Amino acid sequence: MKPEVLNRMNIVRGDITKEQVDAIxxxxxxxxxxxxxxxxxxxxxxxxxxxxxxRTLGGCEPGEAKITRGYRLPSRFVIHTVGxxxxxxxxxxxxxxxxxxxxxxxxxxxxxxxxxxFPSISTGAYGYPIRAAxxxxxxxxxxxxxxxxxIEEVRFVCFSGSDEQVYRETLRELAAASxxxxxx
Ligand code: APR
Numbered sequence: 285m286k287p288e289v290l291n292r293m294n295i296v297r298g299d300i301t302k303e304q305v306d307a308i309x310x311x312x313x314x315x316x317x318x319x320x321x322x323x324x325x326x327x328x329x330x331x332x333x334x335x336x337x338x339r340t341l342g343g344c345e346p347g348e349a350k351i352t353r354g355y356r357l358p359s360r361f362v363i364h365t366v367g368x369x370x371x372x373x374x375x376x377x378x379x380x381x382x383x384x385x386x387x388x389x390x391x392x393x394x395x396x397x398x399x400x401x402f403p404s405i406s407t408g409a410y411g412y413p414i415r416a417a418x419x420x421x422x423x424x425x426x427x428x429x430x431x432x433x434x435i436e437e438v439r440f441v442c443f444s445g446s447d448e449q450v451y452r453e454t455l456r457e458l459a460a461a462s463x464x465x466x467x468x
Contacts, residue, residue: 285462289429293422293438295455297448300441301329306397307351307361308441309388311405314343314366316350322403322443331356338364347383351391361397363388367406370413378420381406385424393432401439404447414447418454426458 300308300322310326313319316338318327327334337352341364344350349365365388368380384405392400402421406412418440425438442448 285426285459295440295451297442303401304358305399305401308359309402310364312364321408347380349387370411381420382424389428398436414450418451
């Protein structure tokens, strides 16, 4: 992971609905009509207009992403993505999770957005083990950021201290591992 990519990736602990970024990412379900967890928090904070706009989108396939306005949220946009439900890891979950991150970044880049915040997609109700999910999230975003120099910052917003700890450890491991592949 190149330093110019690493220094655009930040791990924070907090409530994603408070993040002051161009877009926050929502870990939604295929209906896009709201739910619990971070989905519920985002809809509560954004207000009823969010669900009204989501209703016009016709749902979202796992791995795909769709963008709406942020309404009462501090962020101008919400990028809704649907993560994989964990079924043991041999049903394409890692690839689907990676495509969530890739599609969110593609949409952000297409819209000229500069700052983005992700929750830990699929690691709550969808049961994806946190360390495996963090590895997919961080390595996918690092690879994609090389393609999108105009995206200035990606934040990984962890809701719990233990998730934050796992993300920090995983980022260190990935950075160290890539040191070997291209020494500074
Ligand atoms: N800010 C940041 N992260 C949050 C917040 C918040 N306010 N609330 C919850 N989280 C974290 C959880 O702790 C977890 O680490 O978001 C991560 C994702 O958990 P879920 O919200 O349960 O999402 P997911 O596992 O992708 O399951 C999606 O749950 O809410 C429903 O409609 C949603 O059916 C869909 C499913």
